[in-house]
Amino acid sequence: xxxxxKNIFVTGAISPAFIxxxxxxxxxxxxxxxxxxxxxQVRADTIDNxxxxxxxxxxxxxxxxxxxxxxxxMIIEKYSLNCxxxxxxxxxxxxxxxxxxxxxxAPHRKxxxxxxxxxxERLKAELPIWGKEIFGDGSFQWKMNQPV
Amino acid sequence: MEIIMAVKIQLFGQLKQITGVPELTTDAGDTDGLxxxxxxxxxxxxxxxxxxxxxxxxxxxxTLIRAGQELALLPPYSGG
Numbered sequence: 001x002x003x004x005x006k007n008i009f010v011t012g013a014i015s016p017a018f019i020x021x022x023x024x025x026x027x028x029x030x031x032x033x034x035x036x037x038x039x040x041q042v043r044a045d046t047i048d049n050x051x052x053x054x055x056x057x058x059x060x061x062x063x064x065x066x067x068x069x070x071x072x073x074m075i076i077e078k079y080s081l082n083c084x085x086x087x088x089x090x091x092x093x094x095x096x097x098x099x100x101x102x103x104x105x106a107p108h109r110k111x112x113x114x115x116x117x118x119x120x121e122r123l124k125a126e127l128p129i130w131g132k133e134i135f136g137d138g139s140f141q142w143k144m145n146q147p148v
Numbered sequence: 149m150e151i152i153m154a155v156k157i158q159l160f161g162q163l164k165q166i167t168g169v170p171e172l173t174t175d176a177g178d179t180d181g182l183x184x185x186x187x188x189x190x191x192x193x194x195x196x197x198x199x200x201x202x203x204x205x206x207x208x209x210x211t212l213i214r215a216g217q218e219l220a221l222l223p224p225y226s227g228g
Contacts, residue, residue, distance in 0.1 A: 059160075060220055062204060063201060066204055099228075100227075129227025
């Protein structure tokens with residue numbers, strides 16, 4: 001695997017403290033005028049009277065990282081971003097926990113917001129990641145992403 | 149004549165769960181042959197769509213399989 005590829009995967013949920021630290025780390029980058037943040041949270045859907053208690057995420061990691069690197073390069077250039085950070089959970093994430101953190105920063109708000117939105121849509125559509133929704137009784141189904 | 153070598157295929161998501169294994173080997177010479185072989189070995193896959201990645205790139209048209217390539221079968225994505 002290409003060692004230069006940025007790893008987006010974290011084991012387990014993304015903690016609010018981690019998100020706060022990442023925001024704080026940008027205080028020294030004073031050409032930034034706006035950040036946009038998307039946080040994906042595991043939803044406790046009820047399907048056939050059974051409630052989702054967790055989602056177990058797996059990925060074809062080398063391919064996902066290569067694709068994410070290409071998306072990242074394209075989006076940074078398209079929106080003239082100062083920077084972009086993406087984190088996606090792997091493993092079991094309980095409902096209510098954060099499983100995706102996309103953070104874009106630009107001199108002006110519109111670029112930051114549009115870049116964040118496009119990155120979320122593209123990563124959901126293009127990255128080989130799978131979520132297994134686990135119910136309270138131990139049964140499961142494979143998650144299906146909703147269209148925009 | 150080219151000698152066909154068994155090529156390793158990684159399975160993910162539902163495919164890994166349904167087949168019960170994280171990887172398989174195939175003697176198929178191309179990706180169409182691989183799809184037929186998978187359907188014969190695992191009839192339950194008939195109703196499951198999946199993509200084939202060769203060296204981490206999705207291939208749509210029939211593609212020759214060569215020894216040393218990295219193959220993977222990818223069911224519909226559900227990240228995020």
